[in-house]
Amino acid sequence: MKYPKLFSPIALSPACVLKNRIVKTGQSTWRWNQDGSAQDSAGEDLYENIARGGAAAVIIGGCAIEDTPGIYLGLWDDKFIPGLRHLADKVHKYDCRIFAQFHHSGPAAWPRLGALPISSSSLGLDEIPMKPPLANPCREMTLEEIREKQRQIVEACVRADQGGFDGMEIHVAHGYLLNSFVSRVWNHRTDEYGAQNVENRTRIVREIFEEARRRCRPGFVLGVRMNGREYGADGAITLEEAVENARAFEAMGAQFINVAGYGYGEAPFRYCPDYFPYPDPEDFMKPYMEAYRGKGLWTDSASRIKKAVSVPVITAGRMNEDLAEKILEDGDADIIGIGRGLWADPEMPRKILEGRPEDIVRCTRCASCEDPVTQPRICRVNPSLGREKEMDMSPAATKKKVMVIGGGPAGMEAARVAALRGHEVTLYEKTGALGGRIRLASMIKGCEVENVMPIYDYLTTQLRKIAVTVKLNTTVTRELVLREKPDAVVIAASSEYAIPEIPGIHSSKVFTIKGLSRLAALPLRLFGPELLAKLSHIFLPVGKRVVVLGGQIEGVQGAVFLKKRGRDVTIVEEGENWGAGIPERYFQRIGPWFRRKNIRVLTGTKAEEITKEGVRVRSADGKVSVLSCDSVMVLMPQVASHAFAESLKSVIGEVHEIGSALGADNGLLKHALHDGRAVGCRI
Ligand SMILES: Cc1cc2nc3c(=O)[nH]c(=O)nc-3n(C[C@H](O)[C@H](O)[C@H](O)COP(=O)(O)O)c2cc1C
Ligand code: SF4
The missing domain is CATH 3.40.50.720 (NAD(P)-binding Rossmann-like Domain)
Structure with a gap:
């Protein structure tokens, strides 16, 4: 067998053995019934499909401990227990284990009815590590509120247990509620829940563990998801602190530790360890490019944590079968977490096992599944995700x-x-x-x-x-x-792509998408896109100063490409807005990059003529000017x-x-x- 480690079993407890090392990491789907129940929902089909595809376990992200805006899986009331059991039975049919992961956004929650979201400490707008809406000014929880949240989380564990789930992943990661206690980015408290030492900062989690262990079946597995490192904020969790936290979680009874990470800052990458190099990594992320290109951003921390604990350790982030096998072989982690990869192709594990890698649909890291964050998830390369019944591929009744x-x-x-x-x-x-x-x-x-x-x-x-x-x-x-x-x-x-019918549009300094396609067709076939992209740093038949006509996805991506090849770029867009078609995550990063790189985006501006000197444009208030340039790229949408x-x-x-x-x-x-x-x- 080509992947012996990946397909070897592992026990999380004597009663809970995973048939292989592939675990679907928690991802909120927003595919449950409107009331938060599971039975017969699209979410149920989605997870049944992943279980059928051969993963050893699924972790159901986005399980709410209180009635929360959005479509979370409900764990806040006993009425959800029959639906949980229905879901668990569907997943268990395929010898796949099922875990819940409770979700509470903490300081990342939307302010409700003017009330500030809760967190370990009160932080103002100038103190939070990311701008709203990704984080919000927040207020410190009182001791009574801490007790209440602990009670809700424990109740959620008990309901998952009664609903036939195999365990609960206690979510201490990312920028959410419990992480706000273990991370000094958020926690400025001075009481026994403060971040002065590992005992205090993990106290809230320990008390949850003690009570959940007392109330759940002995066979119900309790694990933790934690940040192995945080990036881009004062007080960010260091690897050394993470190792201390992991030891504390093991001591309080965690039966597995799932290592993630979190990025803050102006254009934060948050919980996805891979969008940050686009268009360029921030200075504070540059030291991590080697890890990113190697075993993934989080495997480094997982590996260090694994050396410090004896329970199974999970790593995740852009995994494929070869990388997974190497990580297991090298002893960097015990289990491989896959999130988006199993959305792109729920049958990935079975296809690997059957030696059919060419049949796997790979995640293209387009960020469409978060565009926008607050909607039922879709996958660009797997349109059936969450619509499994609707997009049924069974044989047609009549051959056509x-x-x-x-x-x-x-x-x-x-x-x-x-x-x-x-x-x-x-x-x-x-x-x-x-x-x-x-x-x-x-x-x-x-x-x-x-x-x-x-x-x-x-x-x-x-x-x-x-x-x-x-x-x-x-x-x-x-x-x-x-x-x-x-x-x-x-x-x-x-x-056809739109081309403005203006004087000069047919001059030799103008490039259209059609023309570029023709020009690049042969080199693309000869060298492939990756090599040709590299070669274009050496030779590109485009002048030094470029005006791009069109400020939507075609124009913006073209501008990034040109700027990275040393061109001065100005974008001219007739409409009021720019960037349509670019997923939010990328767009959030492009704006600051354009500012740093002096790429001008002139919205509400119409190109009127292309002359020898450049492009004559008219702004919305009627002002006419000439943008000097050597080349013009027409990168406008299709008609x-x-x-x-x-x-x-x-x-x-x-x-x-x-x-x-x-x-x-x-x-x-x-x-x-x-x-x-x-x-x-x-x-
Ligand atoms: C749309 C989306 C939603 C996510 N929701 C959660 C979540 O609820 N809980 C969690 O622990 N991680 C969440 N994640 C992070 C994933 O579990 C995973 O760690 C991350 O995507 C990296 O792994 P991957 O490259 O295999 O996707 C989410 C990721 C995405 C893209
Ligand atoms: S939408 Fe894009 S990033 Fe998300 S899982 Fe699908 S291919 Fe991957």
Whole structure:
């Protein structure tokens, strides 16, 4: 077997043995019933699917200990116990263990009805380590409030136990309630719950453990999730403090320790250990780039903590099977936590075990699952996440002949799913290669943080495996459709990108997305996006001063790319807002980076003419000026044309338009894959 360590069992207690080392880490899904119950909810389907996929345990993040705004799994009332049992039974069917992780946001909670969120200490706006809404001015909990929260957490443990769960992960990590006691970033108390020493700062957790242990079955496992390190704030937990905390948690009875981390600051990475290098890491994160590129940001701390305790230690963050096996082999951790990877592909463990890595859909680290944070989670590469029943891929009742037009991600996904369901599918692509503009996008985005190429590799491999007929270099006309007589046509061809019809637009200093695609097509195929991105630091046929027309995702990502290659960049955007299409997490980081790098974004500004000197623009108040530049990049969104679809509707029974065929609002990869999957399931 290729991954002997990863697929070896491990015991958390004599009664709780994990069949392998892969554990789904807690992630709030917002997929429960509106009242917080589990039974027959989308959340239940989601976790059953992950259990079926072969993980040894799932940790259900986002379980509320009190009635909380948002869609959390309810643990605050006995009425939830039957639903918990229903969920636990579904997960247990697959020899998968189920743990709850209670959630209380503490200082990260939204202020409710004007009341400040609670925390270990009172902190004002100028004292909190992140700006609202990620953290808020907060007020110190009284001793009575501490008792009340402890009581609620213990009650939640008891209900999880009575609901058939195998255990509870006590959430002492991230920037939430219990972490506000163990971290000196938050805890300025001077009483016995203060951060003066390890005994005091972990006291609140110890008292919870003592009471929960007394009230739950002996076999009910109690573990801890903790920050192995914090970054970017005064008083941030150091590794030495974390080791002390871990020893204290073990002494109070923790049966496993799940090591995470947390980033504060102007554009905080918070609990995801991988968005911080985009566009550049802050100075305080630069020392951690080696760990990031190696075994992951948190494995370093997990490894040190593992040496200090004897209970199993979990590490997480951008794990794949090779890295996981190495970490286990080297003794850096005992269990591998996977969060987003199991959203991207719930069947990942089974596919690894069966030696089918090419069938795994990899997380592309796009941050769409948090865009925005307060909504039912979606996954860009797994549109079925949380919609397992809705997007059912079971065989079609009637086999149909299907023409899919456009070999970009939307067309490939539609063809894949329709063929899997038993249809006779032909995929037509007018150029000589599948993938649409995915290689160009990958080169511009870079591959270190967000990485879109694995989805291309996955889709092309699957099309080969399922034997979908692919016709390259074939432009589909109405005549061809009429000759083929399909039952259904899916139009997934990319719409044209907008180009302003202004004087000078056809001059040689102007680059369009279409032109760039043509220019880069061969080098991209020869070198691949990653190498070409590196080579473009040495040679890029673009002048020193660049004006980018278009301030939405295309223009902004283009501007980052150009700035990193030493160009002076100004963005001109006609609308009032910029950055549409960029997930919140990335956008939060781009704004400060643009300021540091002097990238100007002129919103409400219209380009009127491109001259030898530069671009003549008119601002919203009518002021005309010339932006001197050597090159102009037109990086504007797409504009849909429905003419072809309309021309087919009278002669073909089913005509579907998907992805960027529908224009800018549907032009992102997440739309492409969603639409492809949805139409593939529907035909
Ligand atoms: C949308 C989202 C929600 C999350 N919610 C939680 C949570 O409720 N509790 C928790 O401990 N971690 C949470 N995390 C962190 C994950 O458990 C995990 O540690 C992190 O994503 C890194 O692992 P990964 O690279 O495998 O995703 C969340 C992460 C994401 C992306
Ligand atoms: S939405 Fe993006 S970051 Fe989140 S799990 Fe899916 S691919 Fe990964």
